[in-house]
Amino acid sequence: MAAAHISTLSSSLEKKSNILSSKILRAHLFSLSKTLRKPSFPSEPHKQSLICSSKNPISDVILSSRGKPDGKIVDINEYDDEKPREECGVVGIYGDPEASRLCYLALHALQHRGQEGAGIVTVHDNVLQSITGVGLVSEVFDESKLDQLPGNSAIGHVRYSTAGASMLKNVQPFVSGYRFGSVGVAHNGNLVNYKALRAMLEDNGSIFNTSSDTEVVLHLIAISKARPFFMRIVDACEKLEGSYSMVFLTEDKLVAVRDPFGFRPLVMGRRSNGAVVFASETAALDLVEATYEREVYPGEVLVVDRGEVQSLCLMRHPEPKACIFEHIYFALPNSVVFGRSVYESRHAYGEILATEAPVDCDVVIAVPDSGVVAALGYAAKAGVPFQQGLIRSHYVGRTFIEPSQRIRDFGVKLKLSPVRAVLEGKRVVVVDDSIVRGTTSSKIVRLLKEAGAKEVHMRIASPPIIGSCYYGVDTPSPEELISNRMSVEEIREFIGADSLTYLPFDSLKKLLGSDSPNFCYACFSGMYPILPREVKVKRVGNLAVGRCPTCIRIMSLTGGGKFLKEFKRIYRNDIPCKMRGDYDHDKETRAVKVVLTYRHGVGNSMIKSFA
Ligand code: SF4
Incomplete structure (x- = not known):
């Protein structure tokens, strides 16, 4: 107790x-x-x-x-590409x-x-x-x-x-x-x-x-x-x-x-x-x-x-801006949220994926639990059997003791177990609700292939997440979101899937019909209904980065040459809102005061041991 x-x-x-x-x-x-x-x-x-x-x-x-307890205690979430979390x-x-x-x-x-x-x-x-x-x-x-x-x-x-x-x-x-x-x-x-x-x-x-x-x-x-x-x-x-x-x-x-x-x-x-x-x-x-x-x-x-x-x-x-992510991931499928059945929404996302991104396959499986209903929709539309290729453990706690010999993909293996009888020699479509950092998806693909899957085709029942949420959902910073840094093809390569398709944003809106303007899609579009007030400046590699509080574009201290190259590598899909960046070394603390002055505001931060 x-x-x-x-x-x-x-x-x-x-x-x-x-x-x-x-x-x-x-x-x-x-x-x-x-x-x-x-x-x-x-x-x-x-x-x-x-x-x-x-x-x-x-x-x-x-x-x-x-x-x-004795032994090395690990937080399994450190090994996991956590989903956005409802708060x-x-x-x-x-x-x-x-x-x-x-x-x-x-x-x-x-x-x-x-x-x-x-x-x-x-x-x-x-x-x-x-x-x-x-x-x-x-x-x-x-x-x-x-x-x-x-x-x-x-x-x-x-x-x-x-x-x-x-x-x-x-x-x-x-x-x-x-x-x-x-x-x-x-x-x-x-x-x-x-x-x-x-x-x-x-x-x-x-x-x-x-x-x-x-x-x-x-x-x-x-x-x-x-x-x-x-x-x-x-x-x-x-x-x-x-x-x-x-x-x-x-x-x-x-x-x-x-x-x-x-x-x-x-x-x-x-x-x-x-x-x-x-x-x-x-x-x-x-x-x-x-x-x-x-x-x-x-x-x-x-x-x-x-x-x-x-x-x-x-x-x-x-104009209302109901969170579309409630339908994609957070709410229970047996709930009616914003006047719509969550189950029917997810089923429809799966059907859209099957229609718009068909692939020759032998079996459709889900990343349980939140991918299950979309996978059922995909399987029904594609006319391919749905099977339980991954079993989720419902008894896993937050922390575990890992043996001294490290086990690869330990956290994911604790949560998800592949079913060899379903996967061996098969061309598998695996449906998940979203990709955040991409690390869990790559581990899942590896698990499926190690269990004998001949091909793994990943289908994601949401558009790519490119922005953080400021309205009550715990999402990683934009810099950590894989879709903010890579193209779909680069992500496919990164996770090791044979193909990868996201739910097209336009198809999602079309499905919502006349209700479409009443939903928030900011984490997919970067169009925030209410702009966040605070400017956070973080160290990412050799960059000091933040987001302009008004236009939400990346702000960075580039300093030209090396920094600019680094910035372009990390934020190739983002348009910088940079005007000027200054930094000051504090000789005593060895911290660097970073001041970013941008079109719409100023952000500053003390960043320890900034290179
Ligand atoms: S940004 Fe909007 S759609 Fe995305 S999780 Fe937050 S409220 Fe939901």
Whole structure:
């Protein structure tokens, strides 16, 4: 059982909590309503196991007494070309006596959207109670924890985040007190103006306890002068830029909000007893036997109060930009997302690939699990049998002990096992949902050939990914994306496939028909609906590179000659937005200050031991 944070926050902080009665904890909680002190963390490496006991959003971290096993421990993701990762799933339940248990089940249905932390907040006798923890939903919660969360209303959250101590304090929902009460929030998305908002709030005295962008929402609510309460939420949301599907819980209301572009999904359903349920995907509604009613519309604020649902469309209405990657990869195939069946979408992607990139083959297989439905579509259209040529292990953990004699493609082999009986002597079409860095694809092709496949033809059920996502999906930097650096033919050669075809971008749009303009394709097209504000400058080889905050073109410090050649080698498909690059050596630290001045802005960074 993973350790969990347990906290209680009441609108009247003198009110007795029926859950936690320690005087020390009360004092701590009282201070929470005024100022949120910064937590301190031990400086141990993040691969240590951690347990935590804290009052969210304040976390205290204690090193686990669990010892590390002997031998070389490897994070298998280091060996893996990780897929883009969804960063969260949210749930809200109003009006059911088993709210926390239903929330727990709904979070379980959303587990694929985040595996590194989970939390539930309920309201009981006007007191907000919270349990959050690190790990899977089933690891954070058990019978006794759910017993500590009585109440008819609840919100919940599953989180994906980078591993490490910083994650503990970032596990949601966050709960905070403000002048007129308490509020809990769970957020799926990413705020592109987070740093600017945080700087503004800190300049005005706000003290932050987490590094999560969601915390700015609580501070904005606290300083808003709007009345009634849900207008504070609207007031706060109007200052946000980026993607957010959020649920808020107060002493008597549940509020669901979706950003004006509607990047991330949020749906509403109802149970037979009238309880209202919000969730990131319909799969969660199905599990708690709630009937799907509709989406929360982009820019809509839904307030549930005494069983009544009030819809307020108070935010501006640009053209929606729903994330197409939800259909390609993130969402469960049994979900309906943005009003479309994910299963049908993926099946159609496979059919398009079979029509537009046919090849003589004996068998169609999938890279499980996300490639399966597209492979079924390909096989059906091509009239070729679909078989399970790769078996995914569902029991693989995050870290493994590798023998001292290194095993080639260790991480991929732990996850995927080829079936020789399906592959030997066959011409194989293998369907995957996307290629990110290209390293996993090359390992998969090698596995298939080692298992006897005569030919391996790779079909990808998405267009090439050329850009990072700024709206709630963890993607590698553009420099790491193979499609940003290589042509399709070069990628084919790199991964060792006999042929390689991506889903054509135009065919994807054609499939979406009149809905096509309502989707975001920025990671395929580089056309960002909301431009990121911050300029990051990174060292890549002998280059300092960033992206112009306005036109998103690569910015680089070329310095002519050698640098220019290097730049052209790495960014052959990108048009630089370079105006001038300067750098300064710091003799003491040996770091180099890089200043990039471009058509649309300035980026600078200290880069250690820059050549
Ligand atoms: S950039 Fe890509 S992953 Fe991000 S919201 Fe747009 S389509 Fe989705």
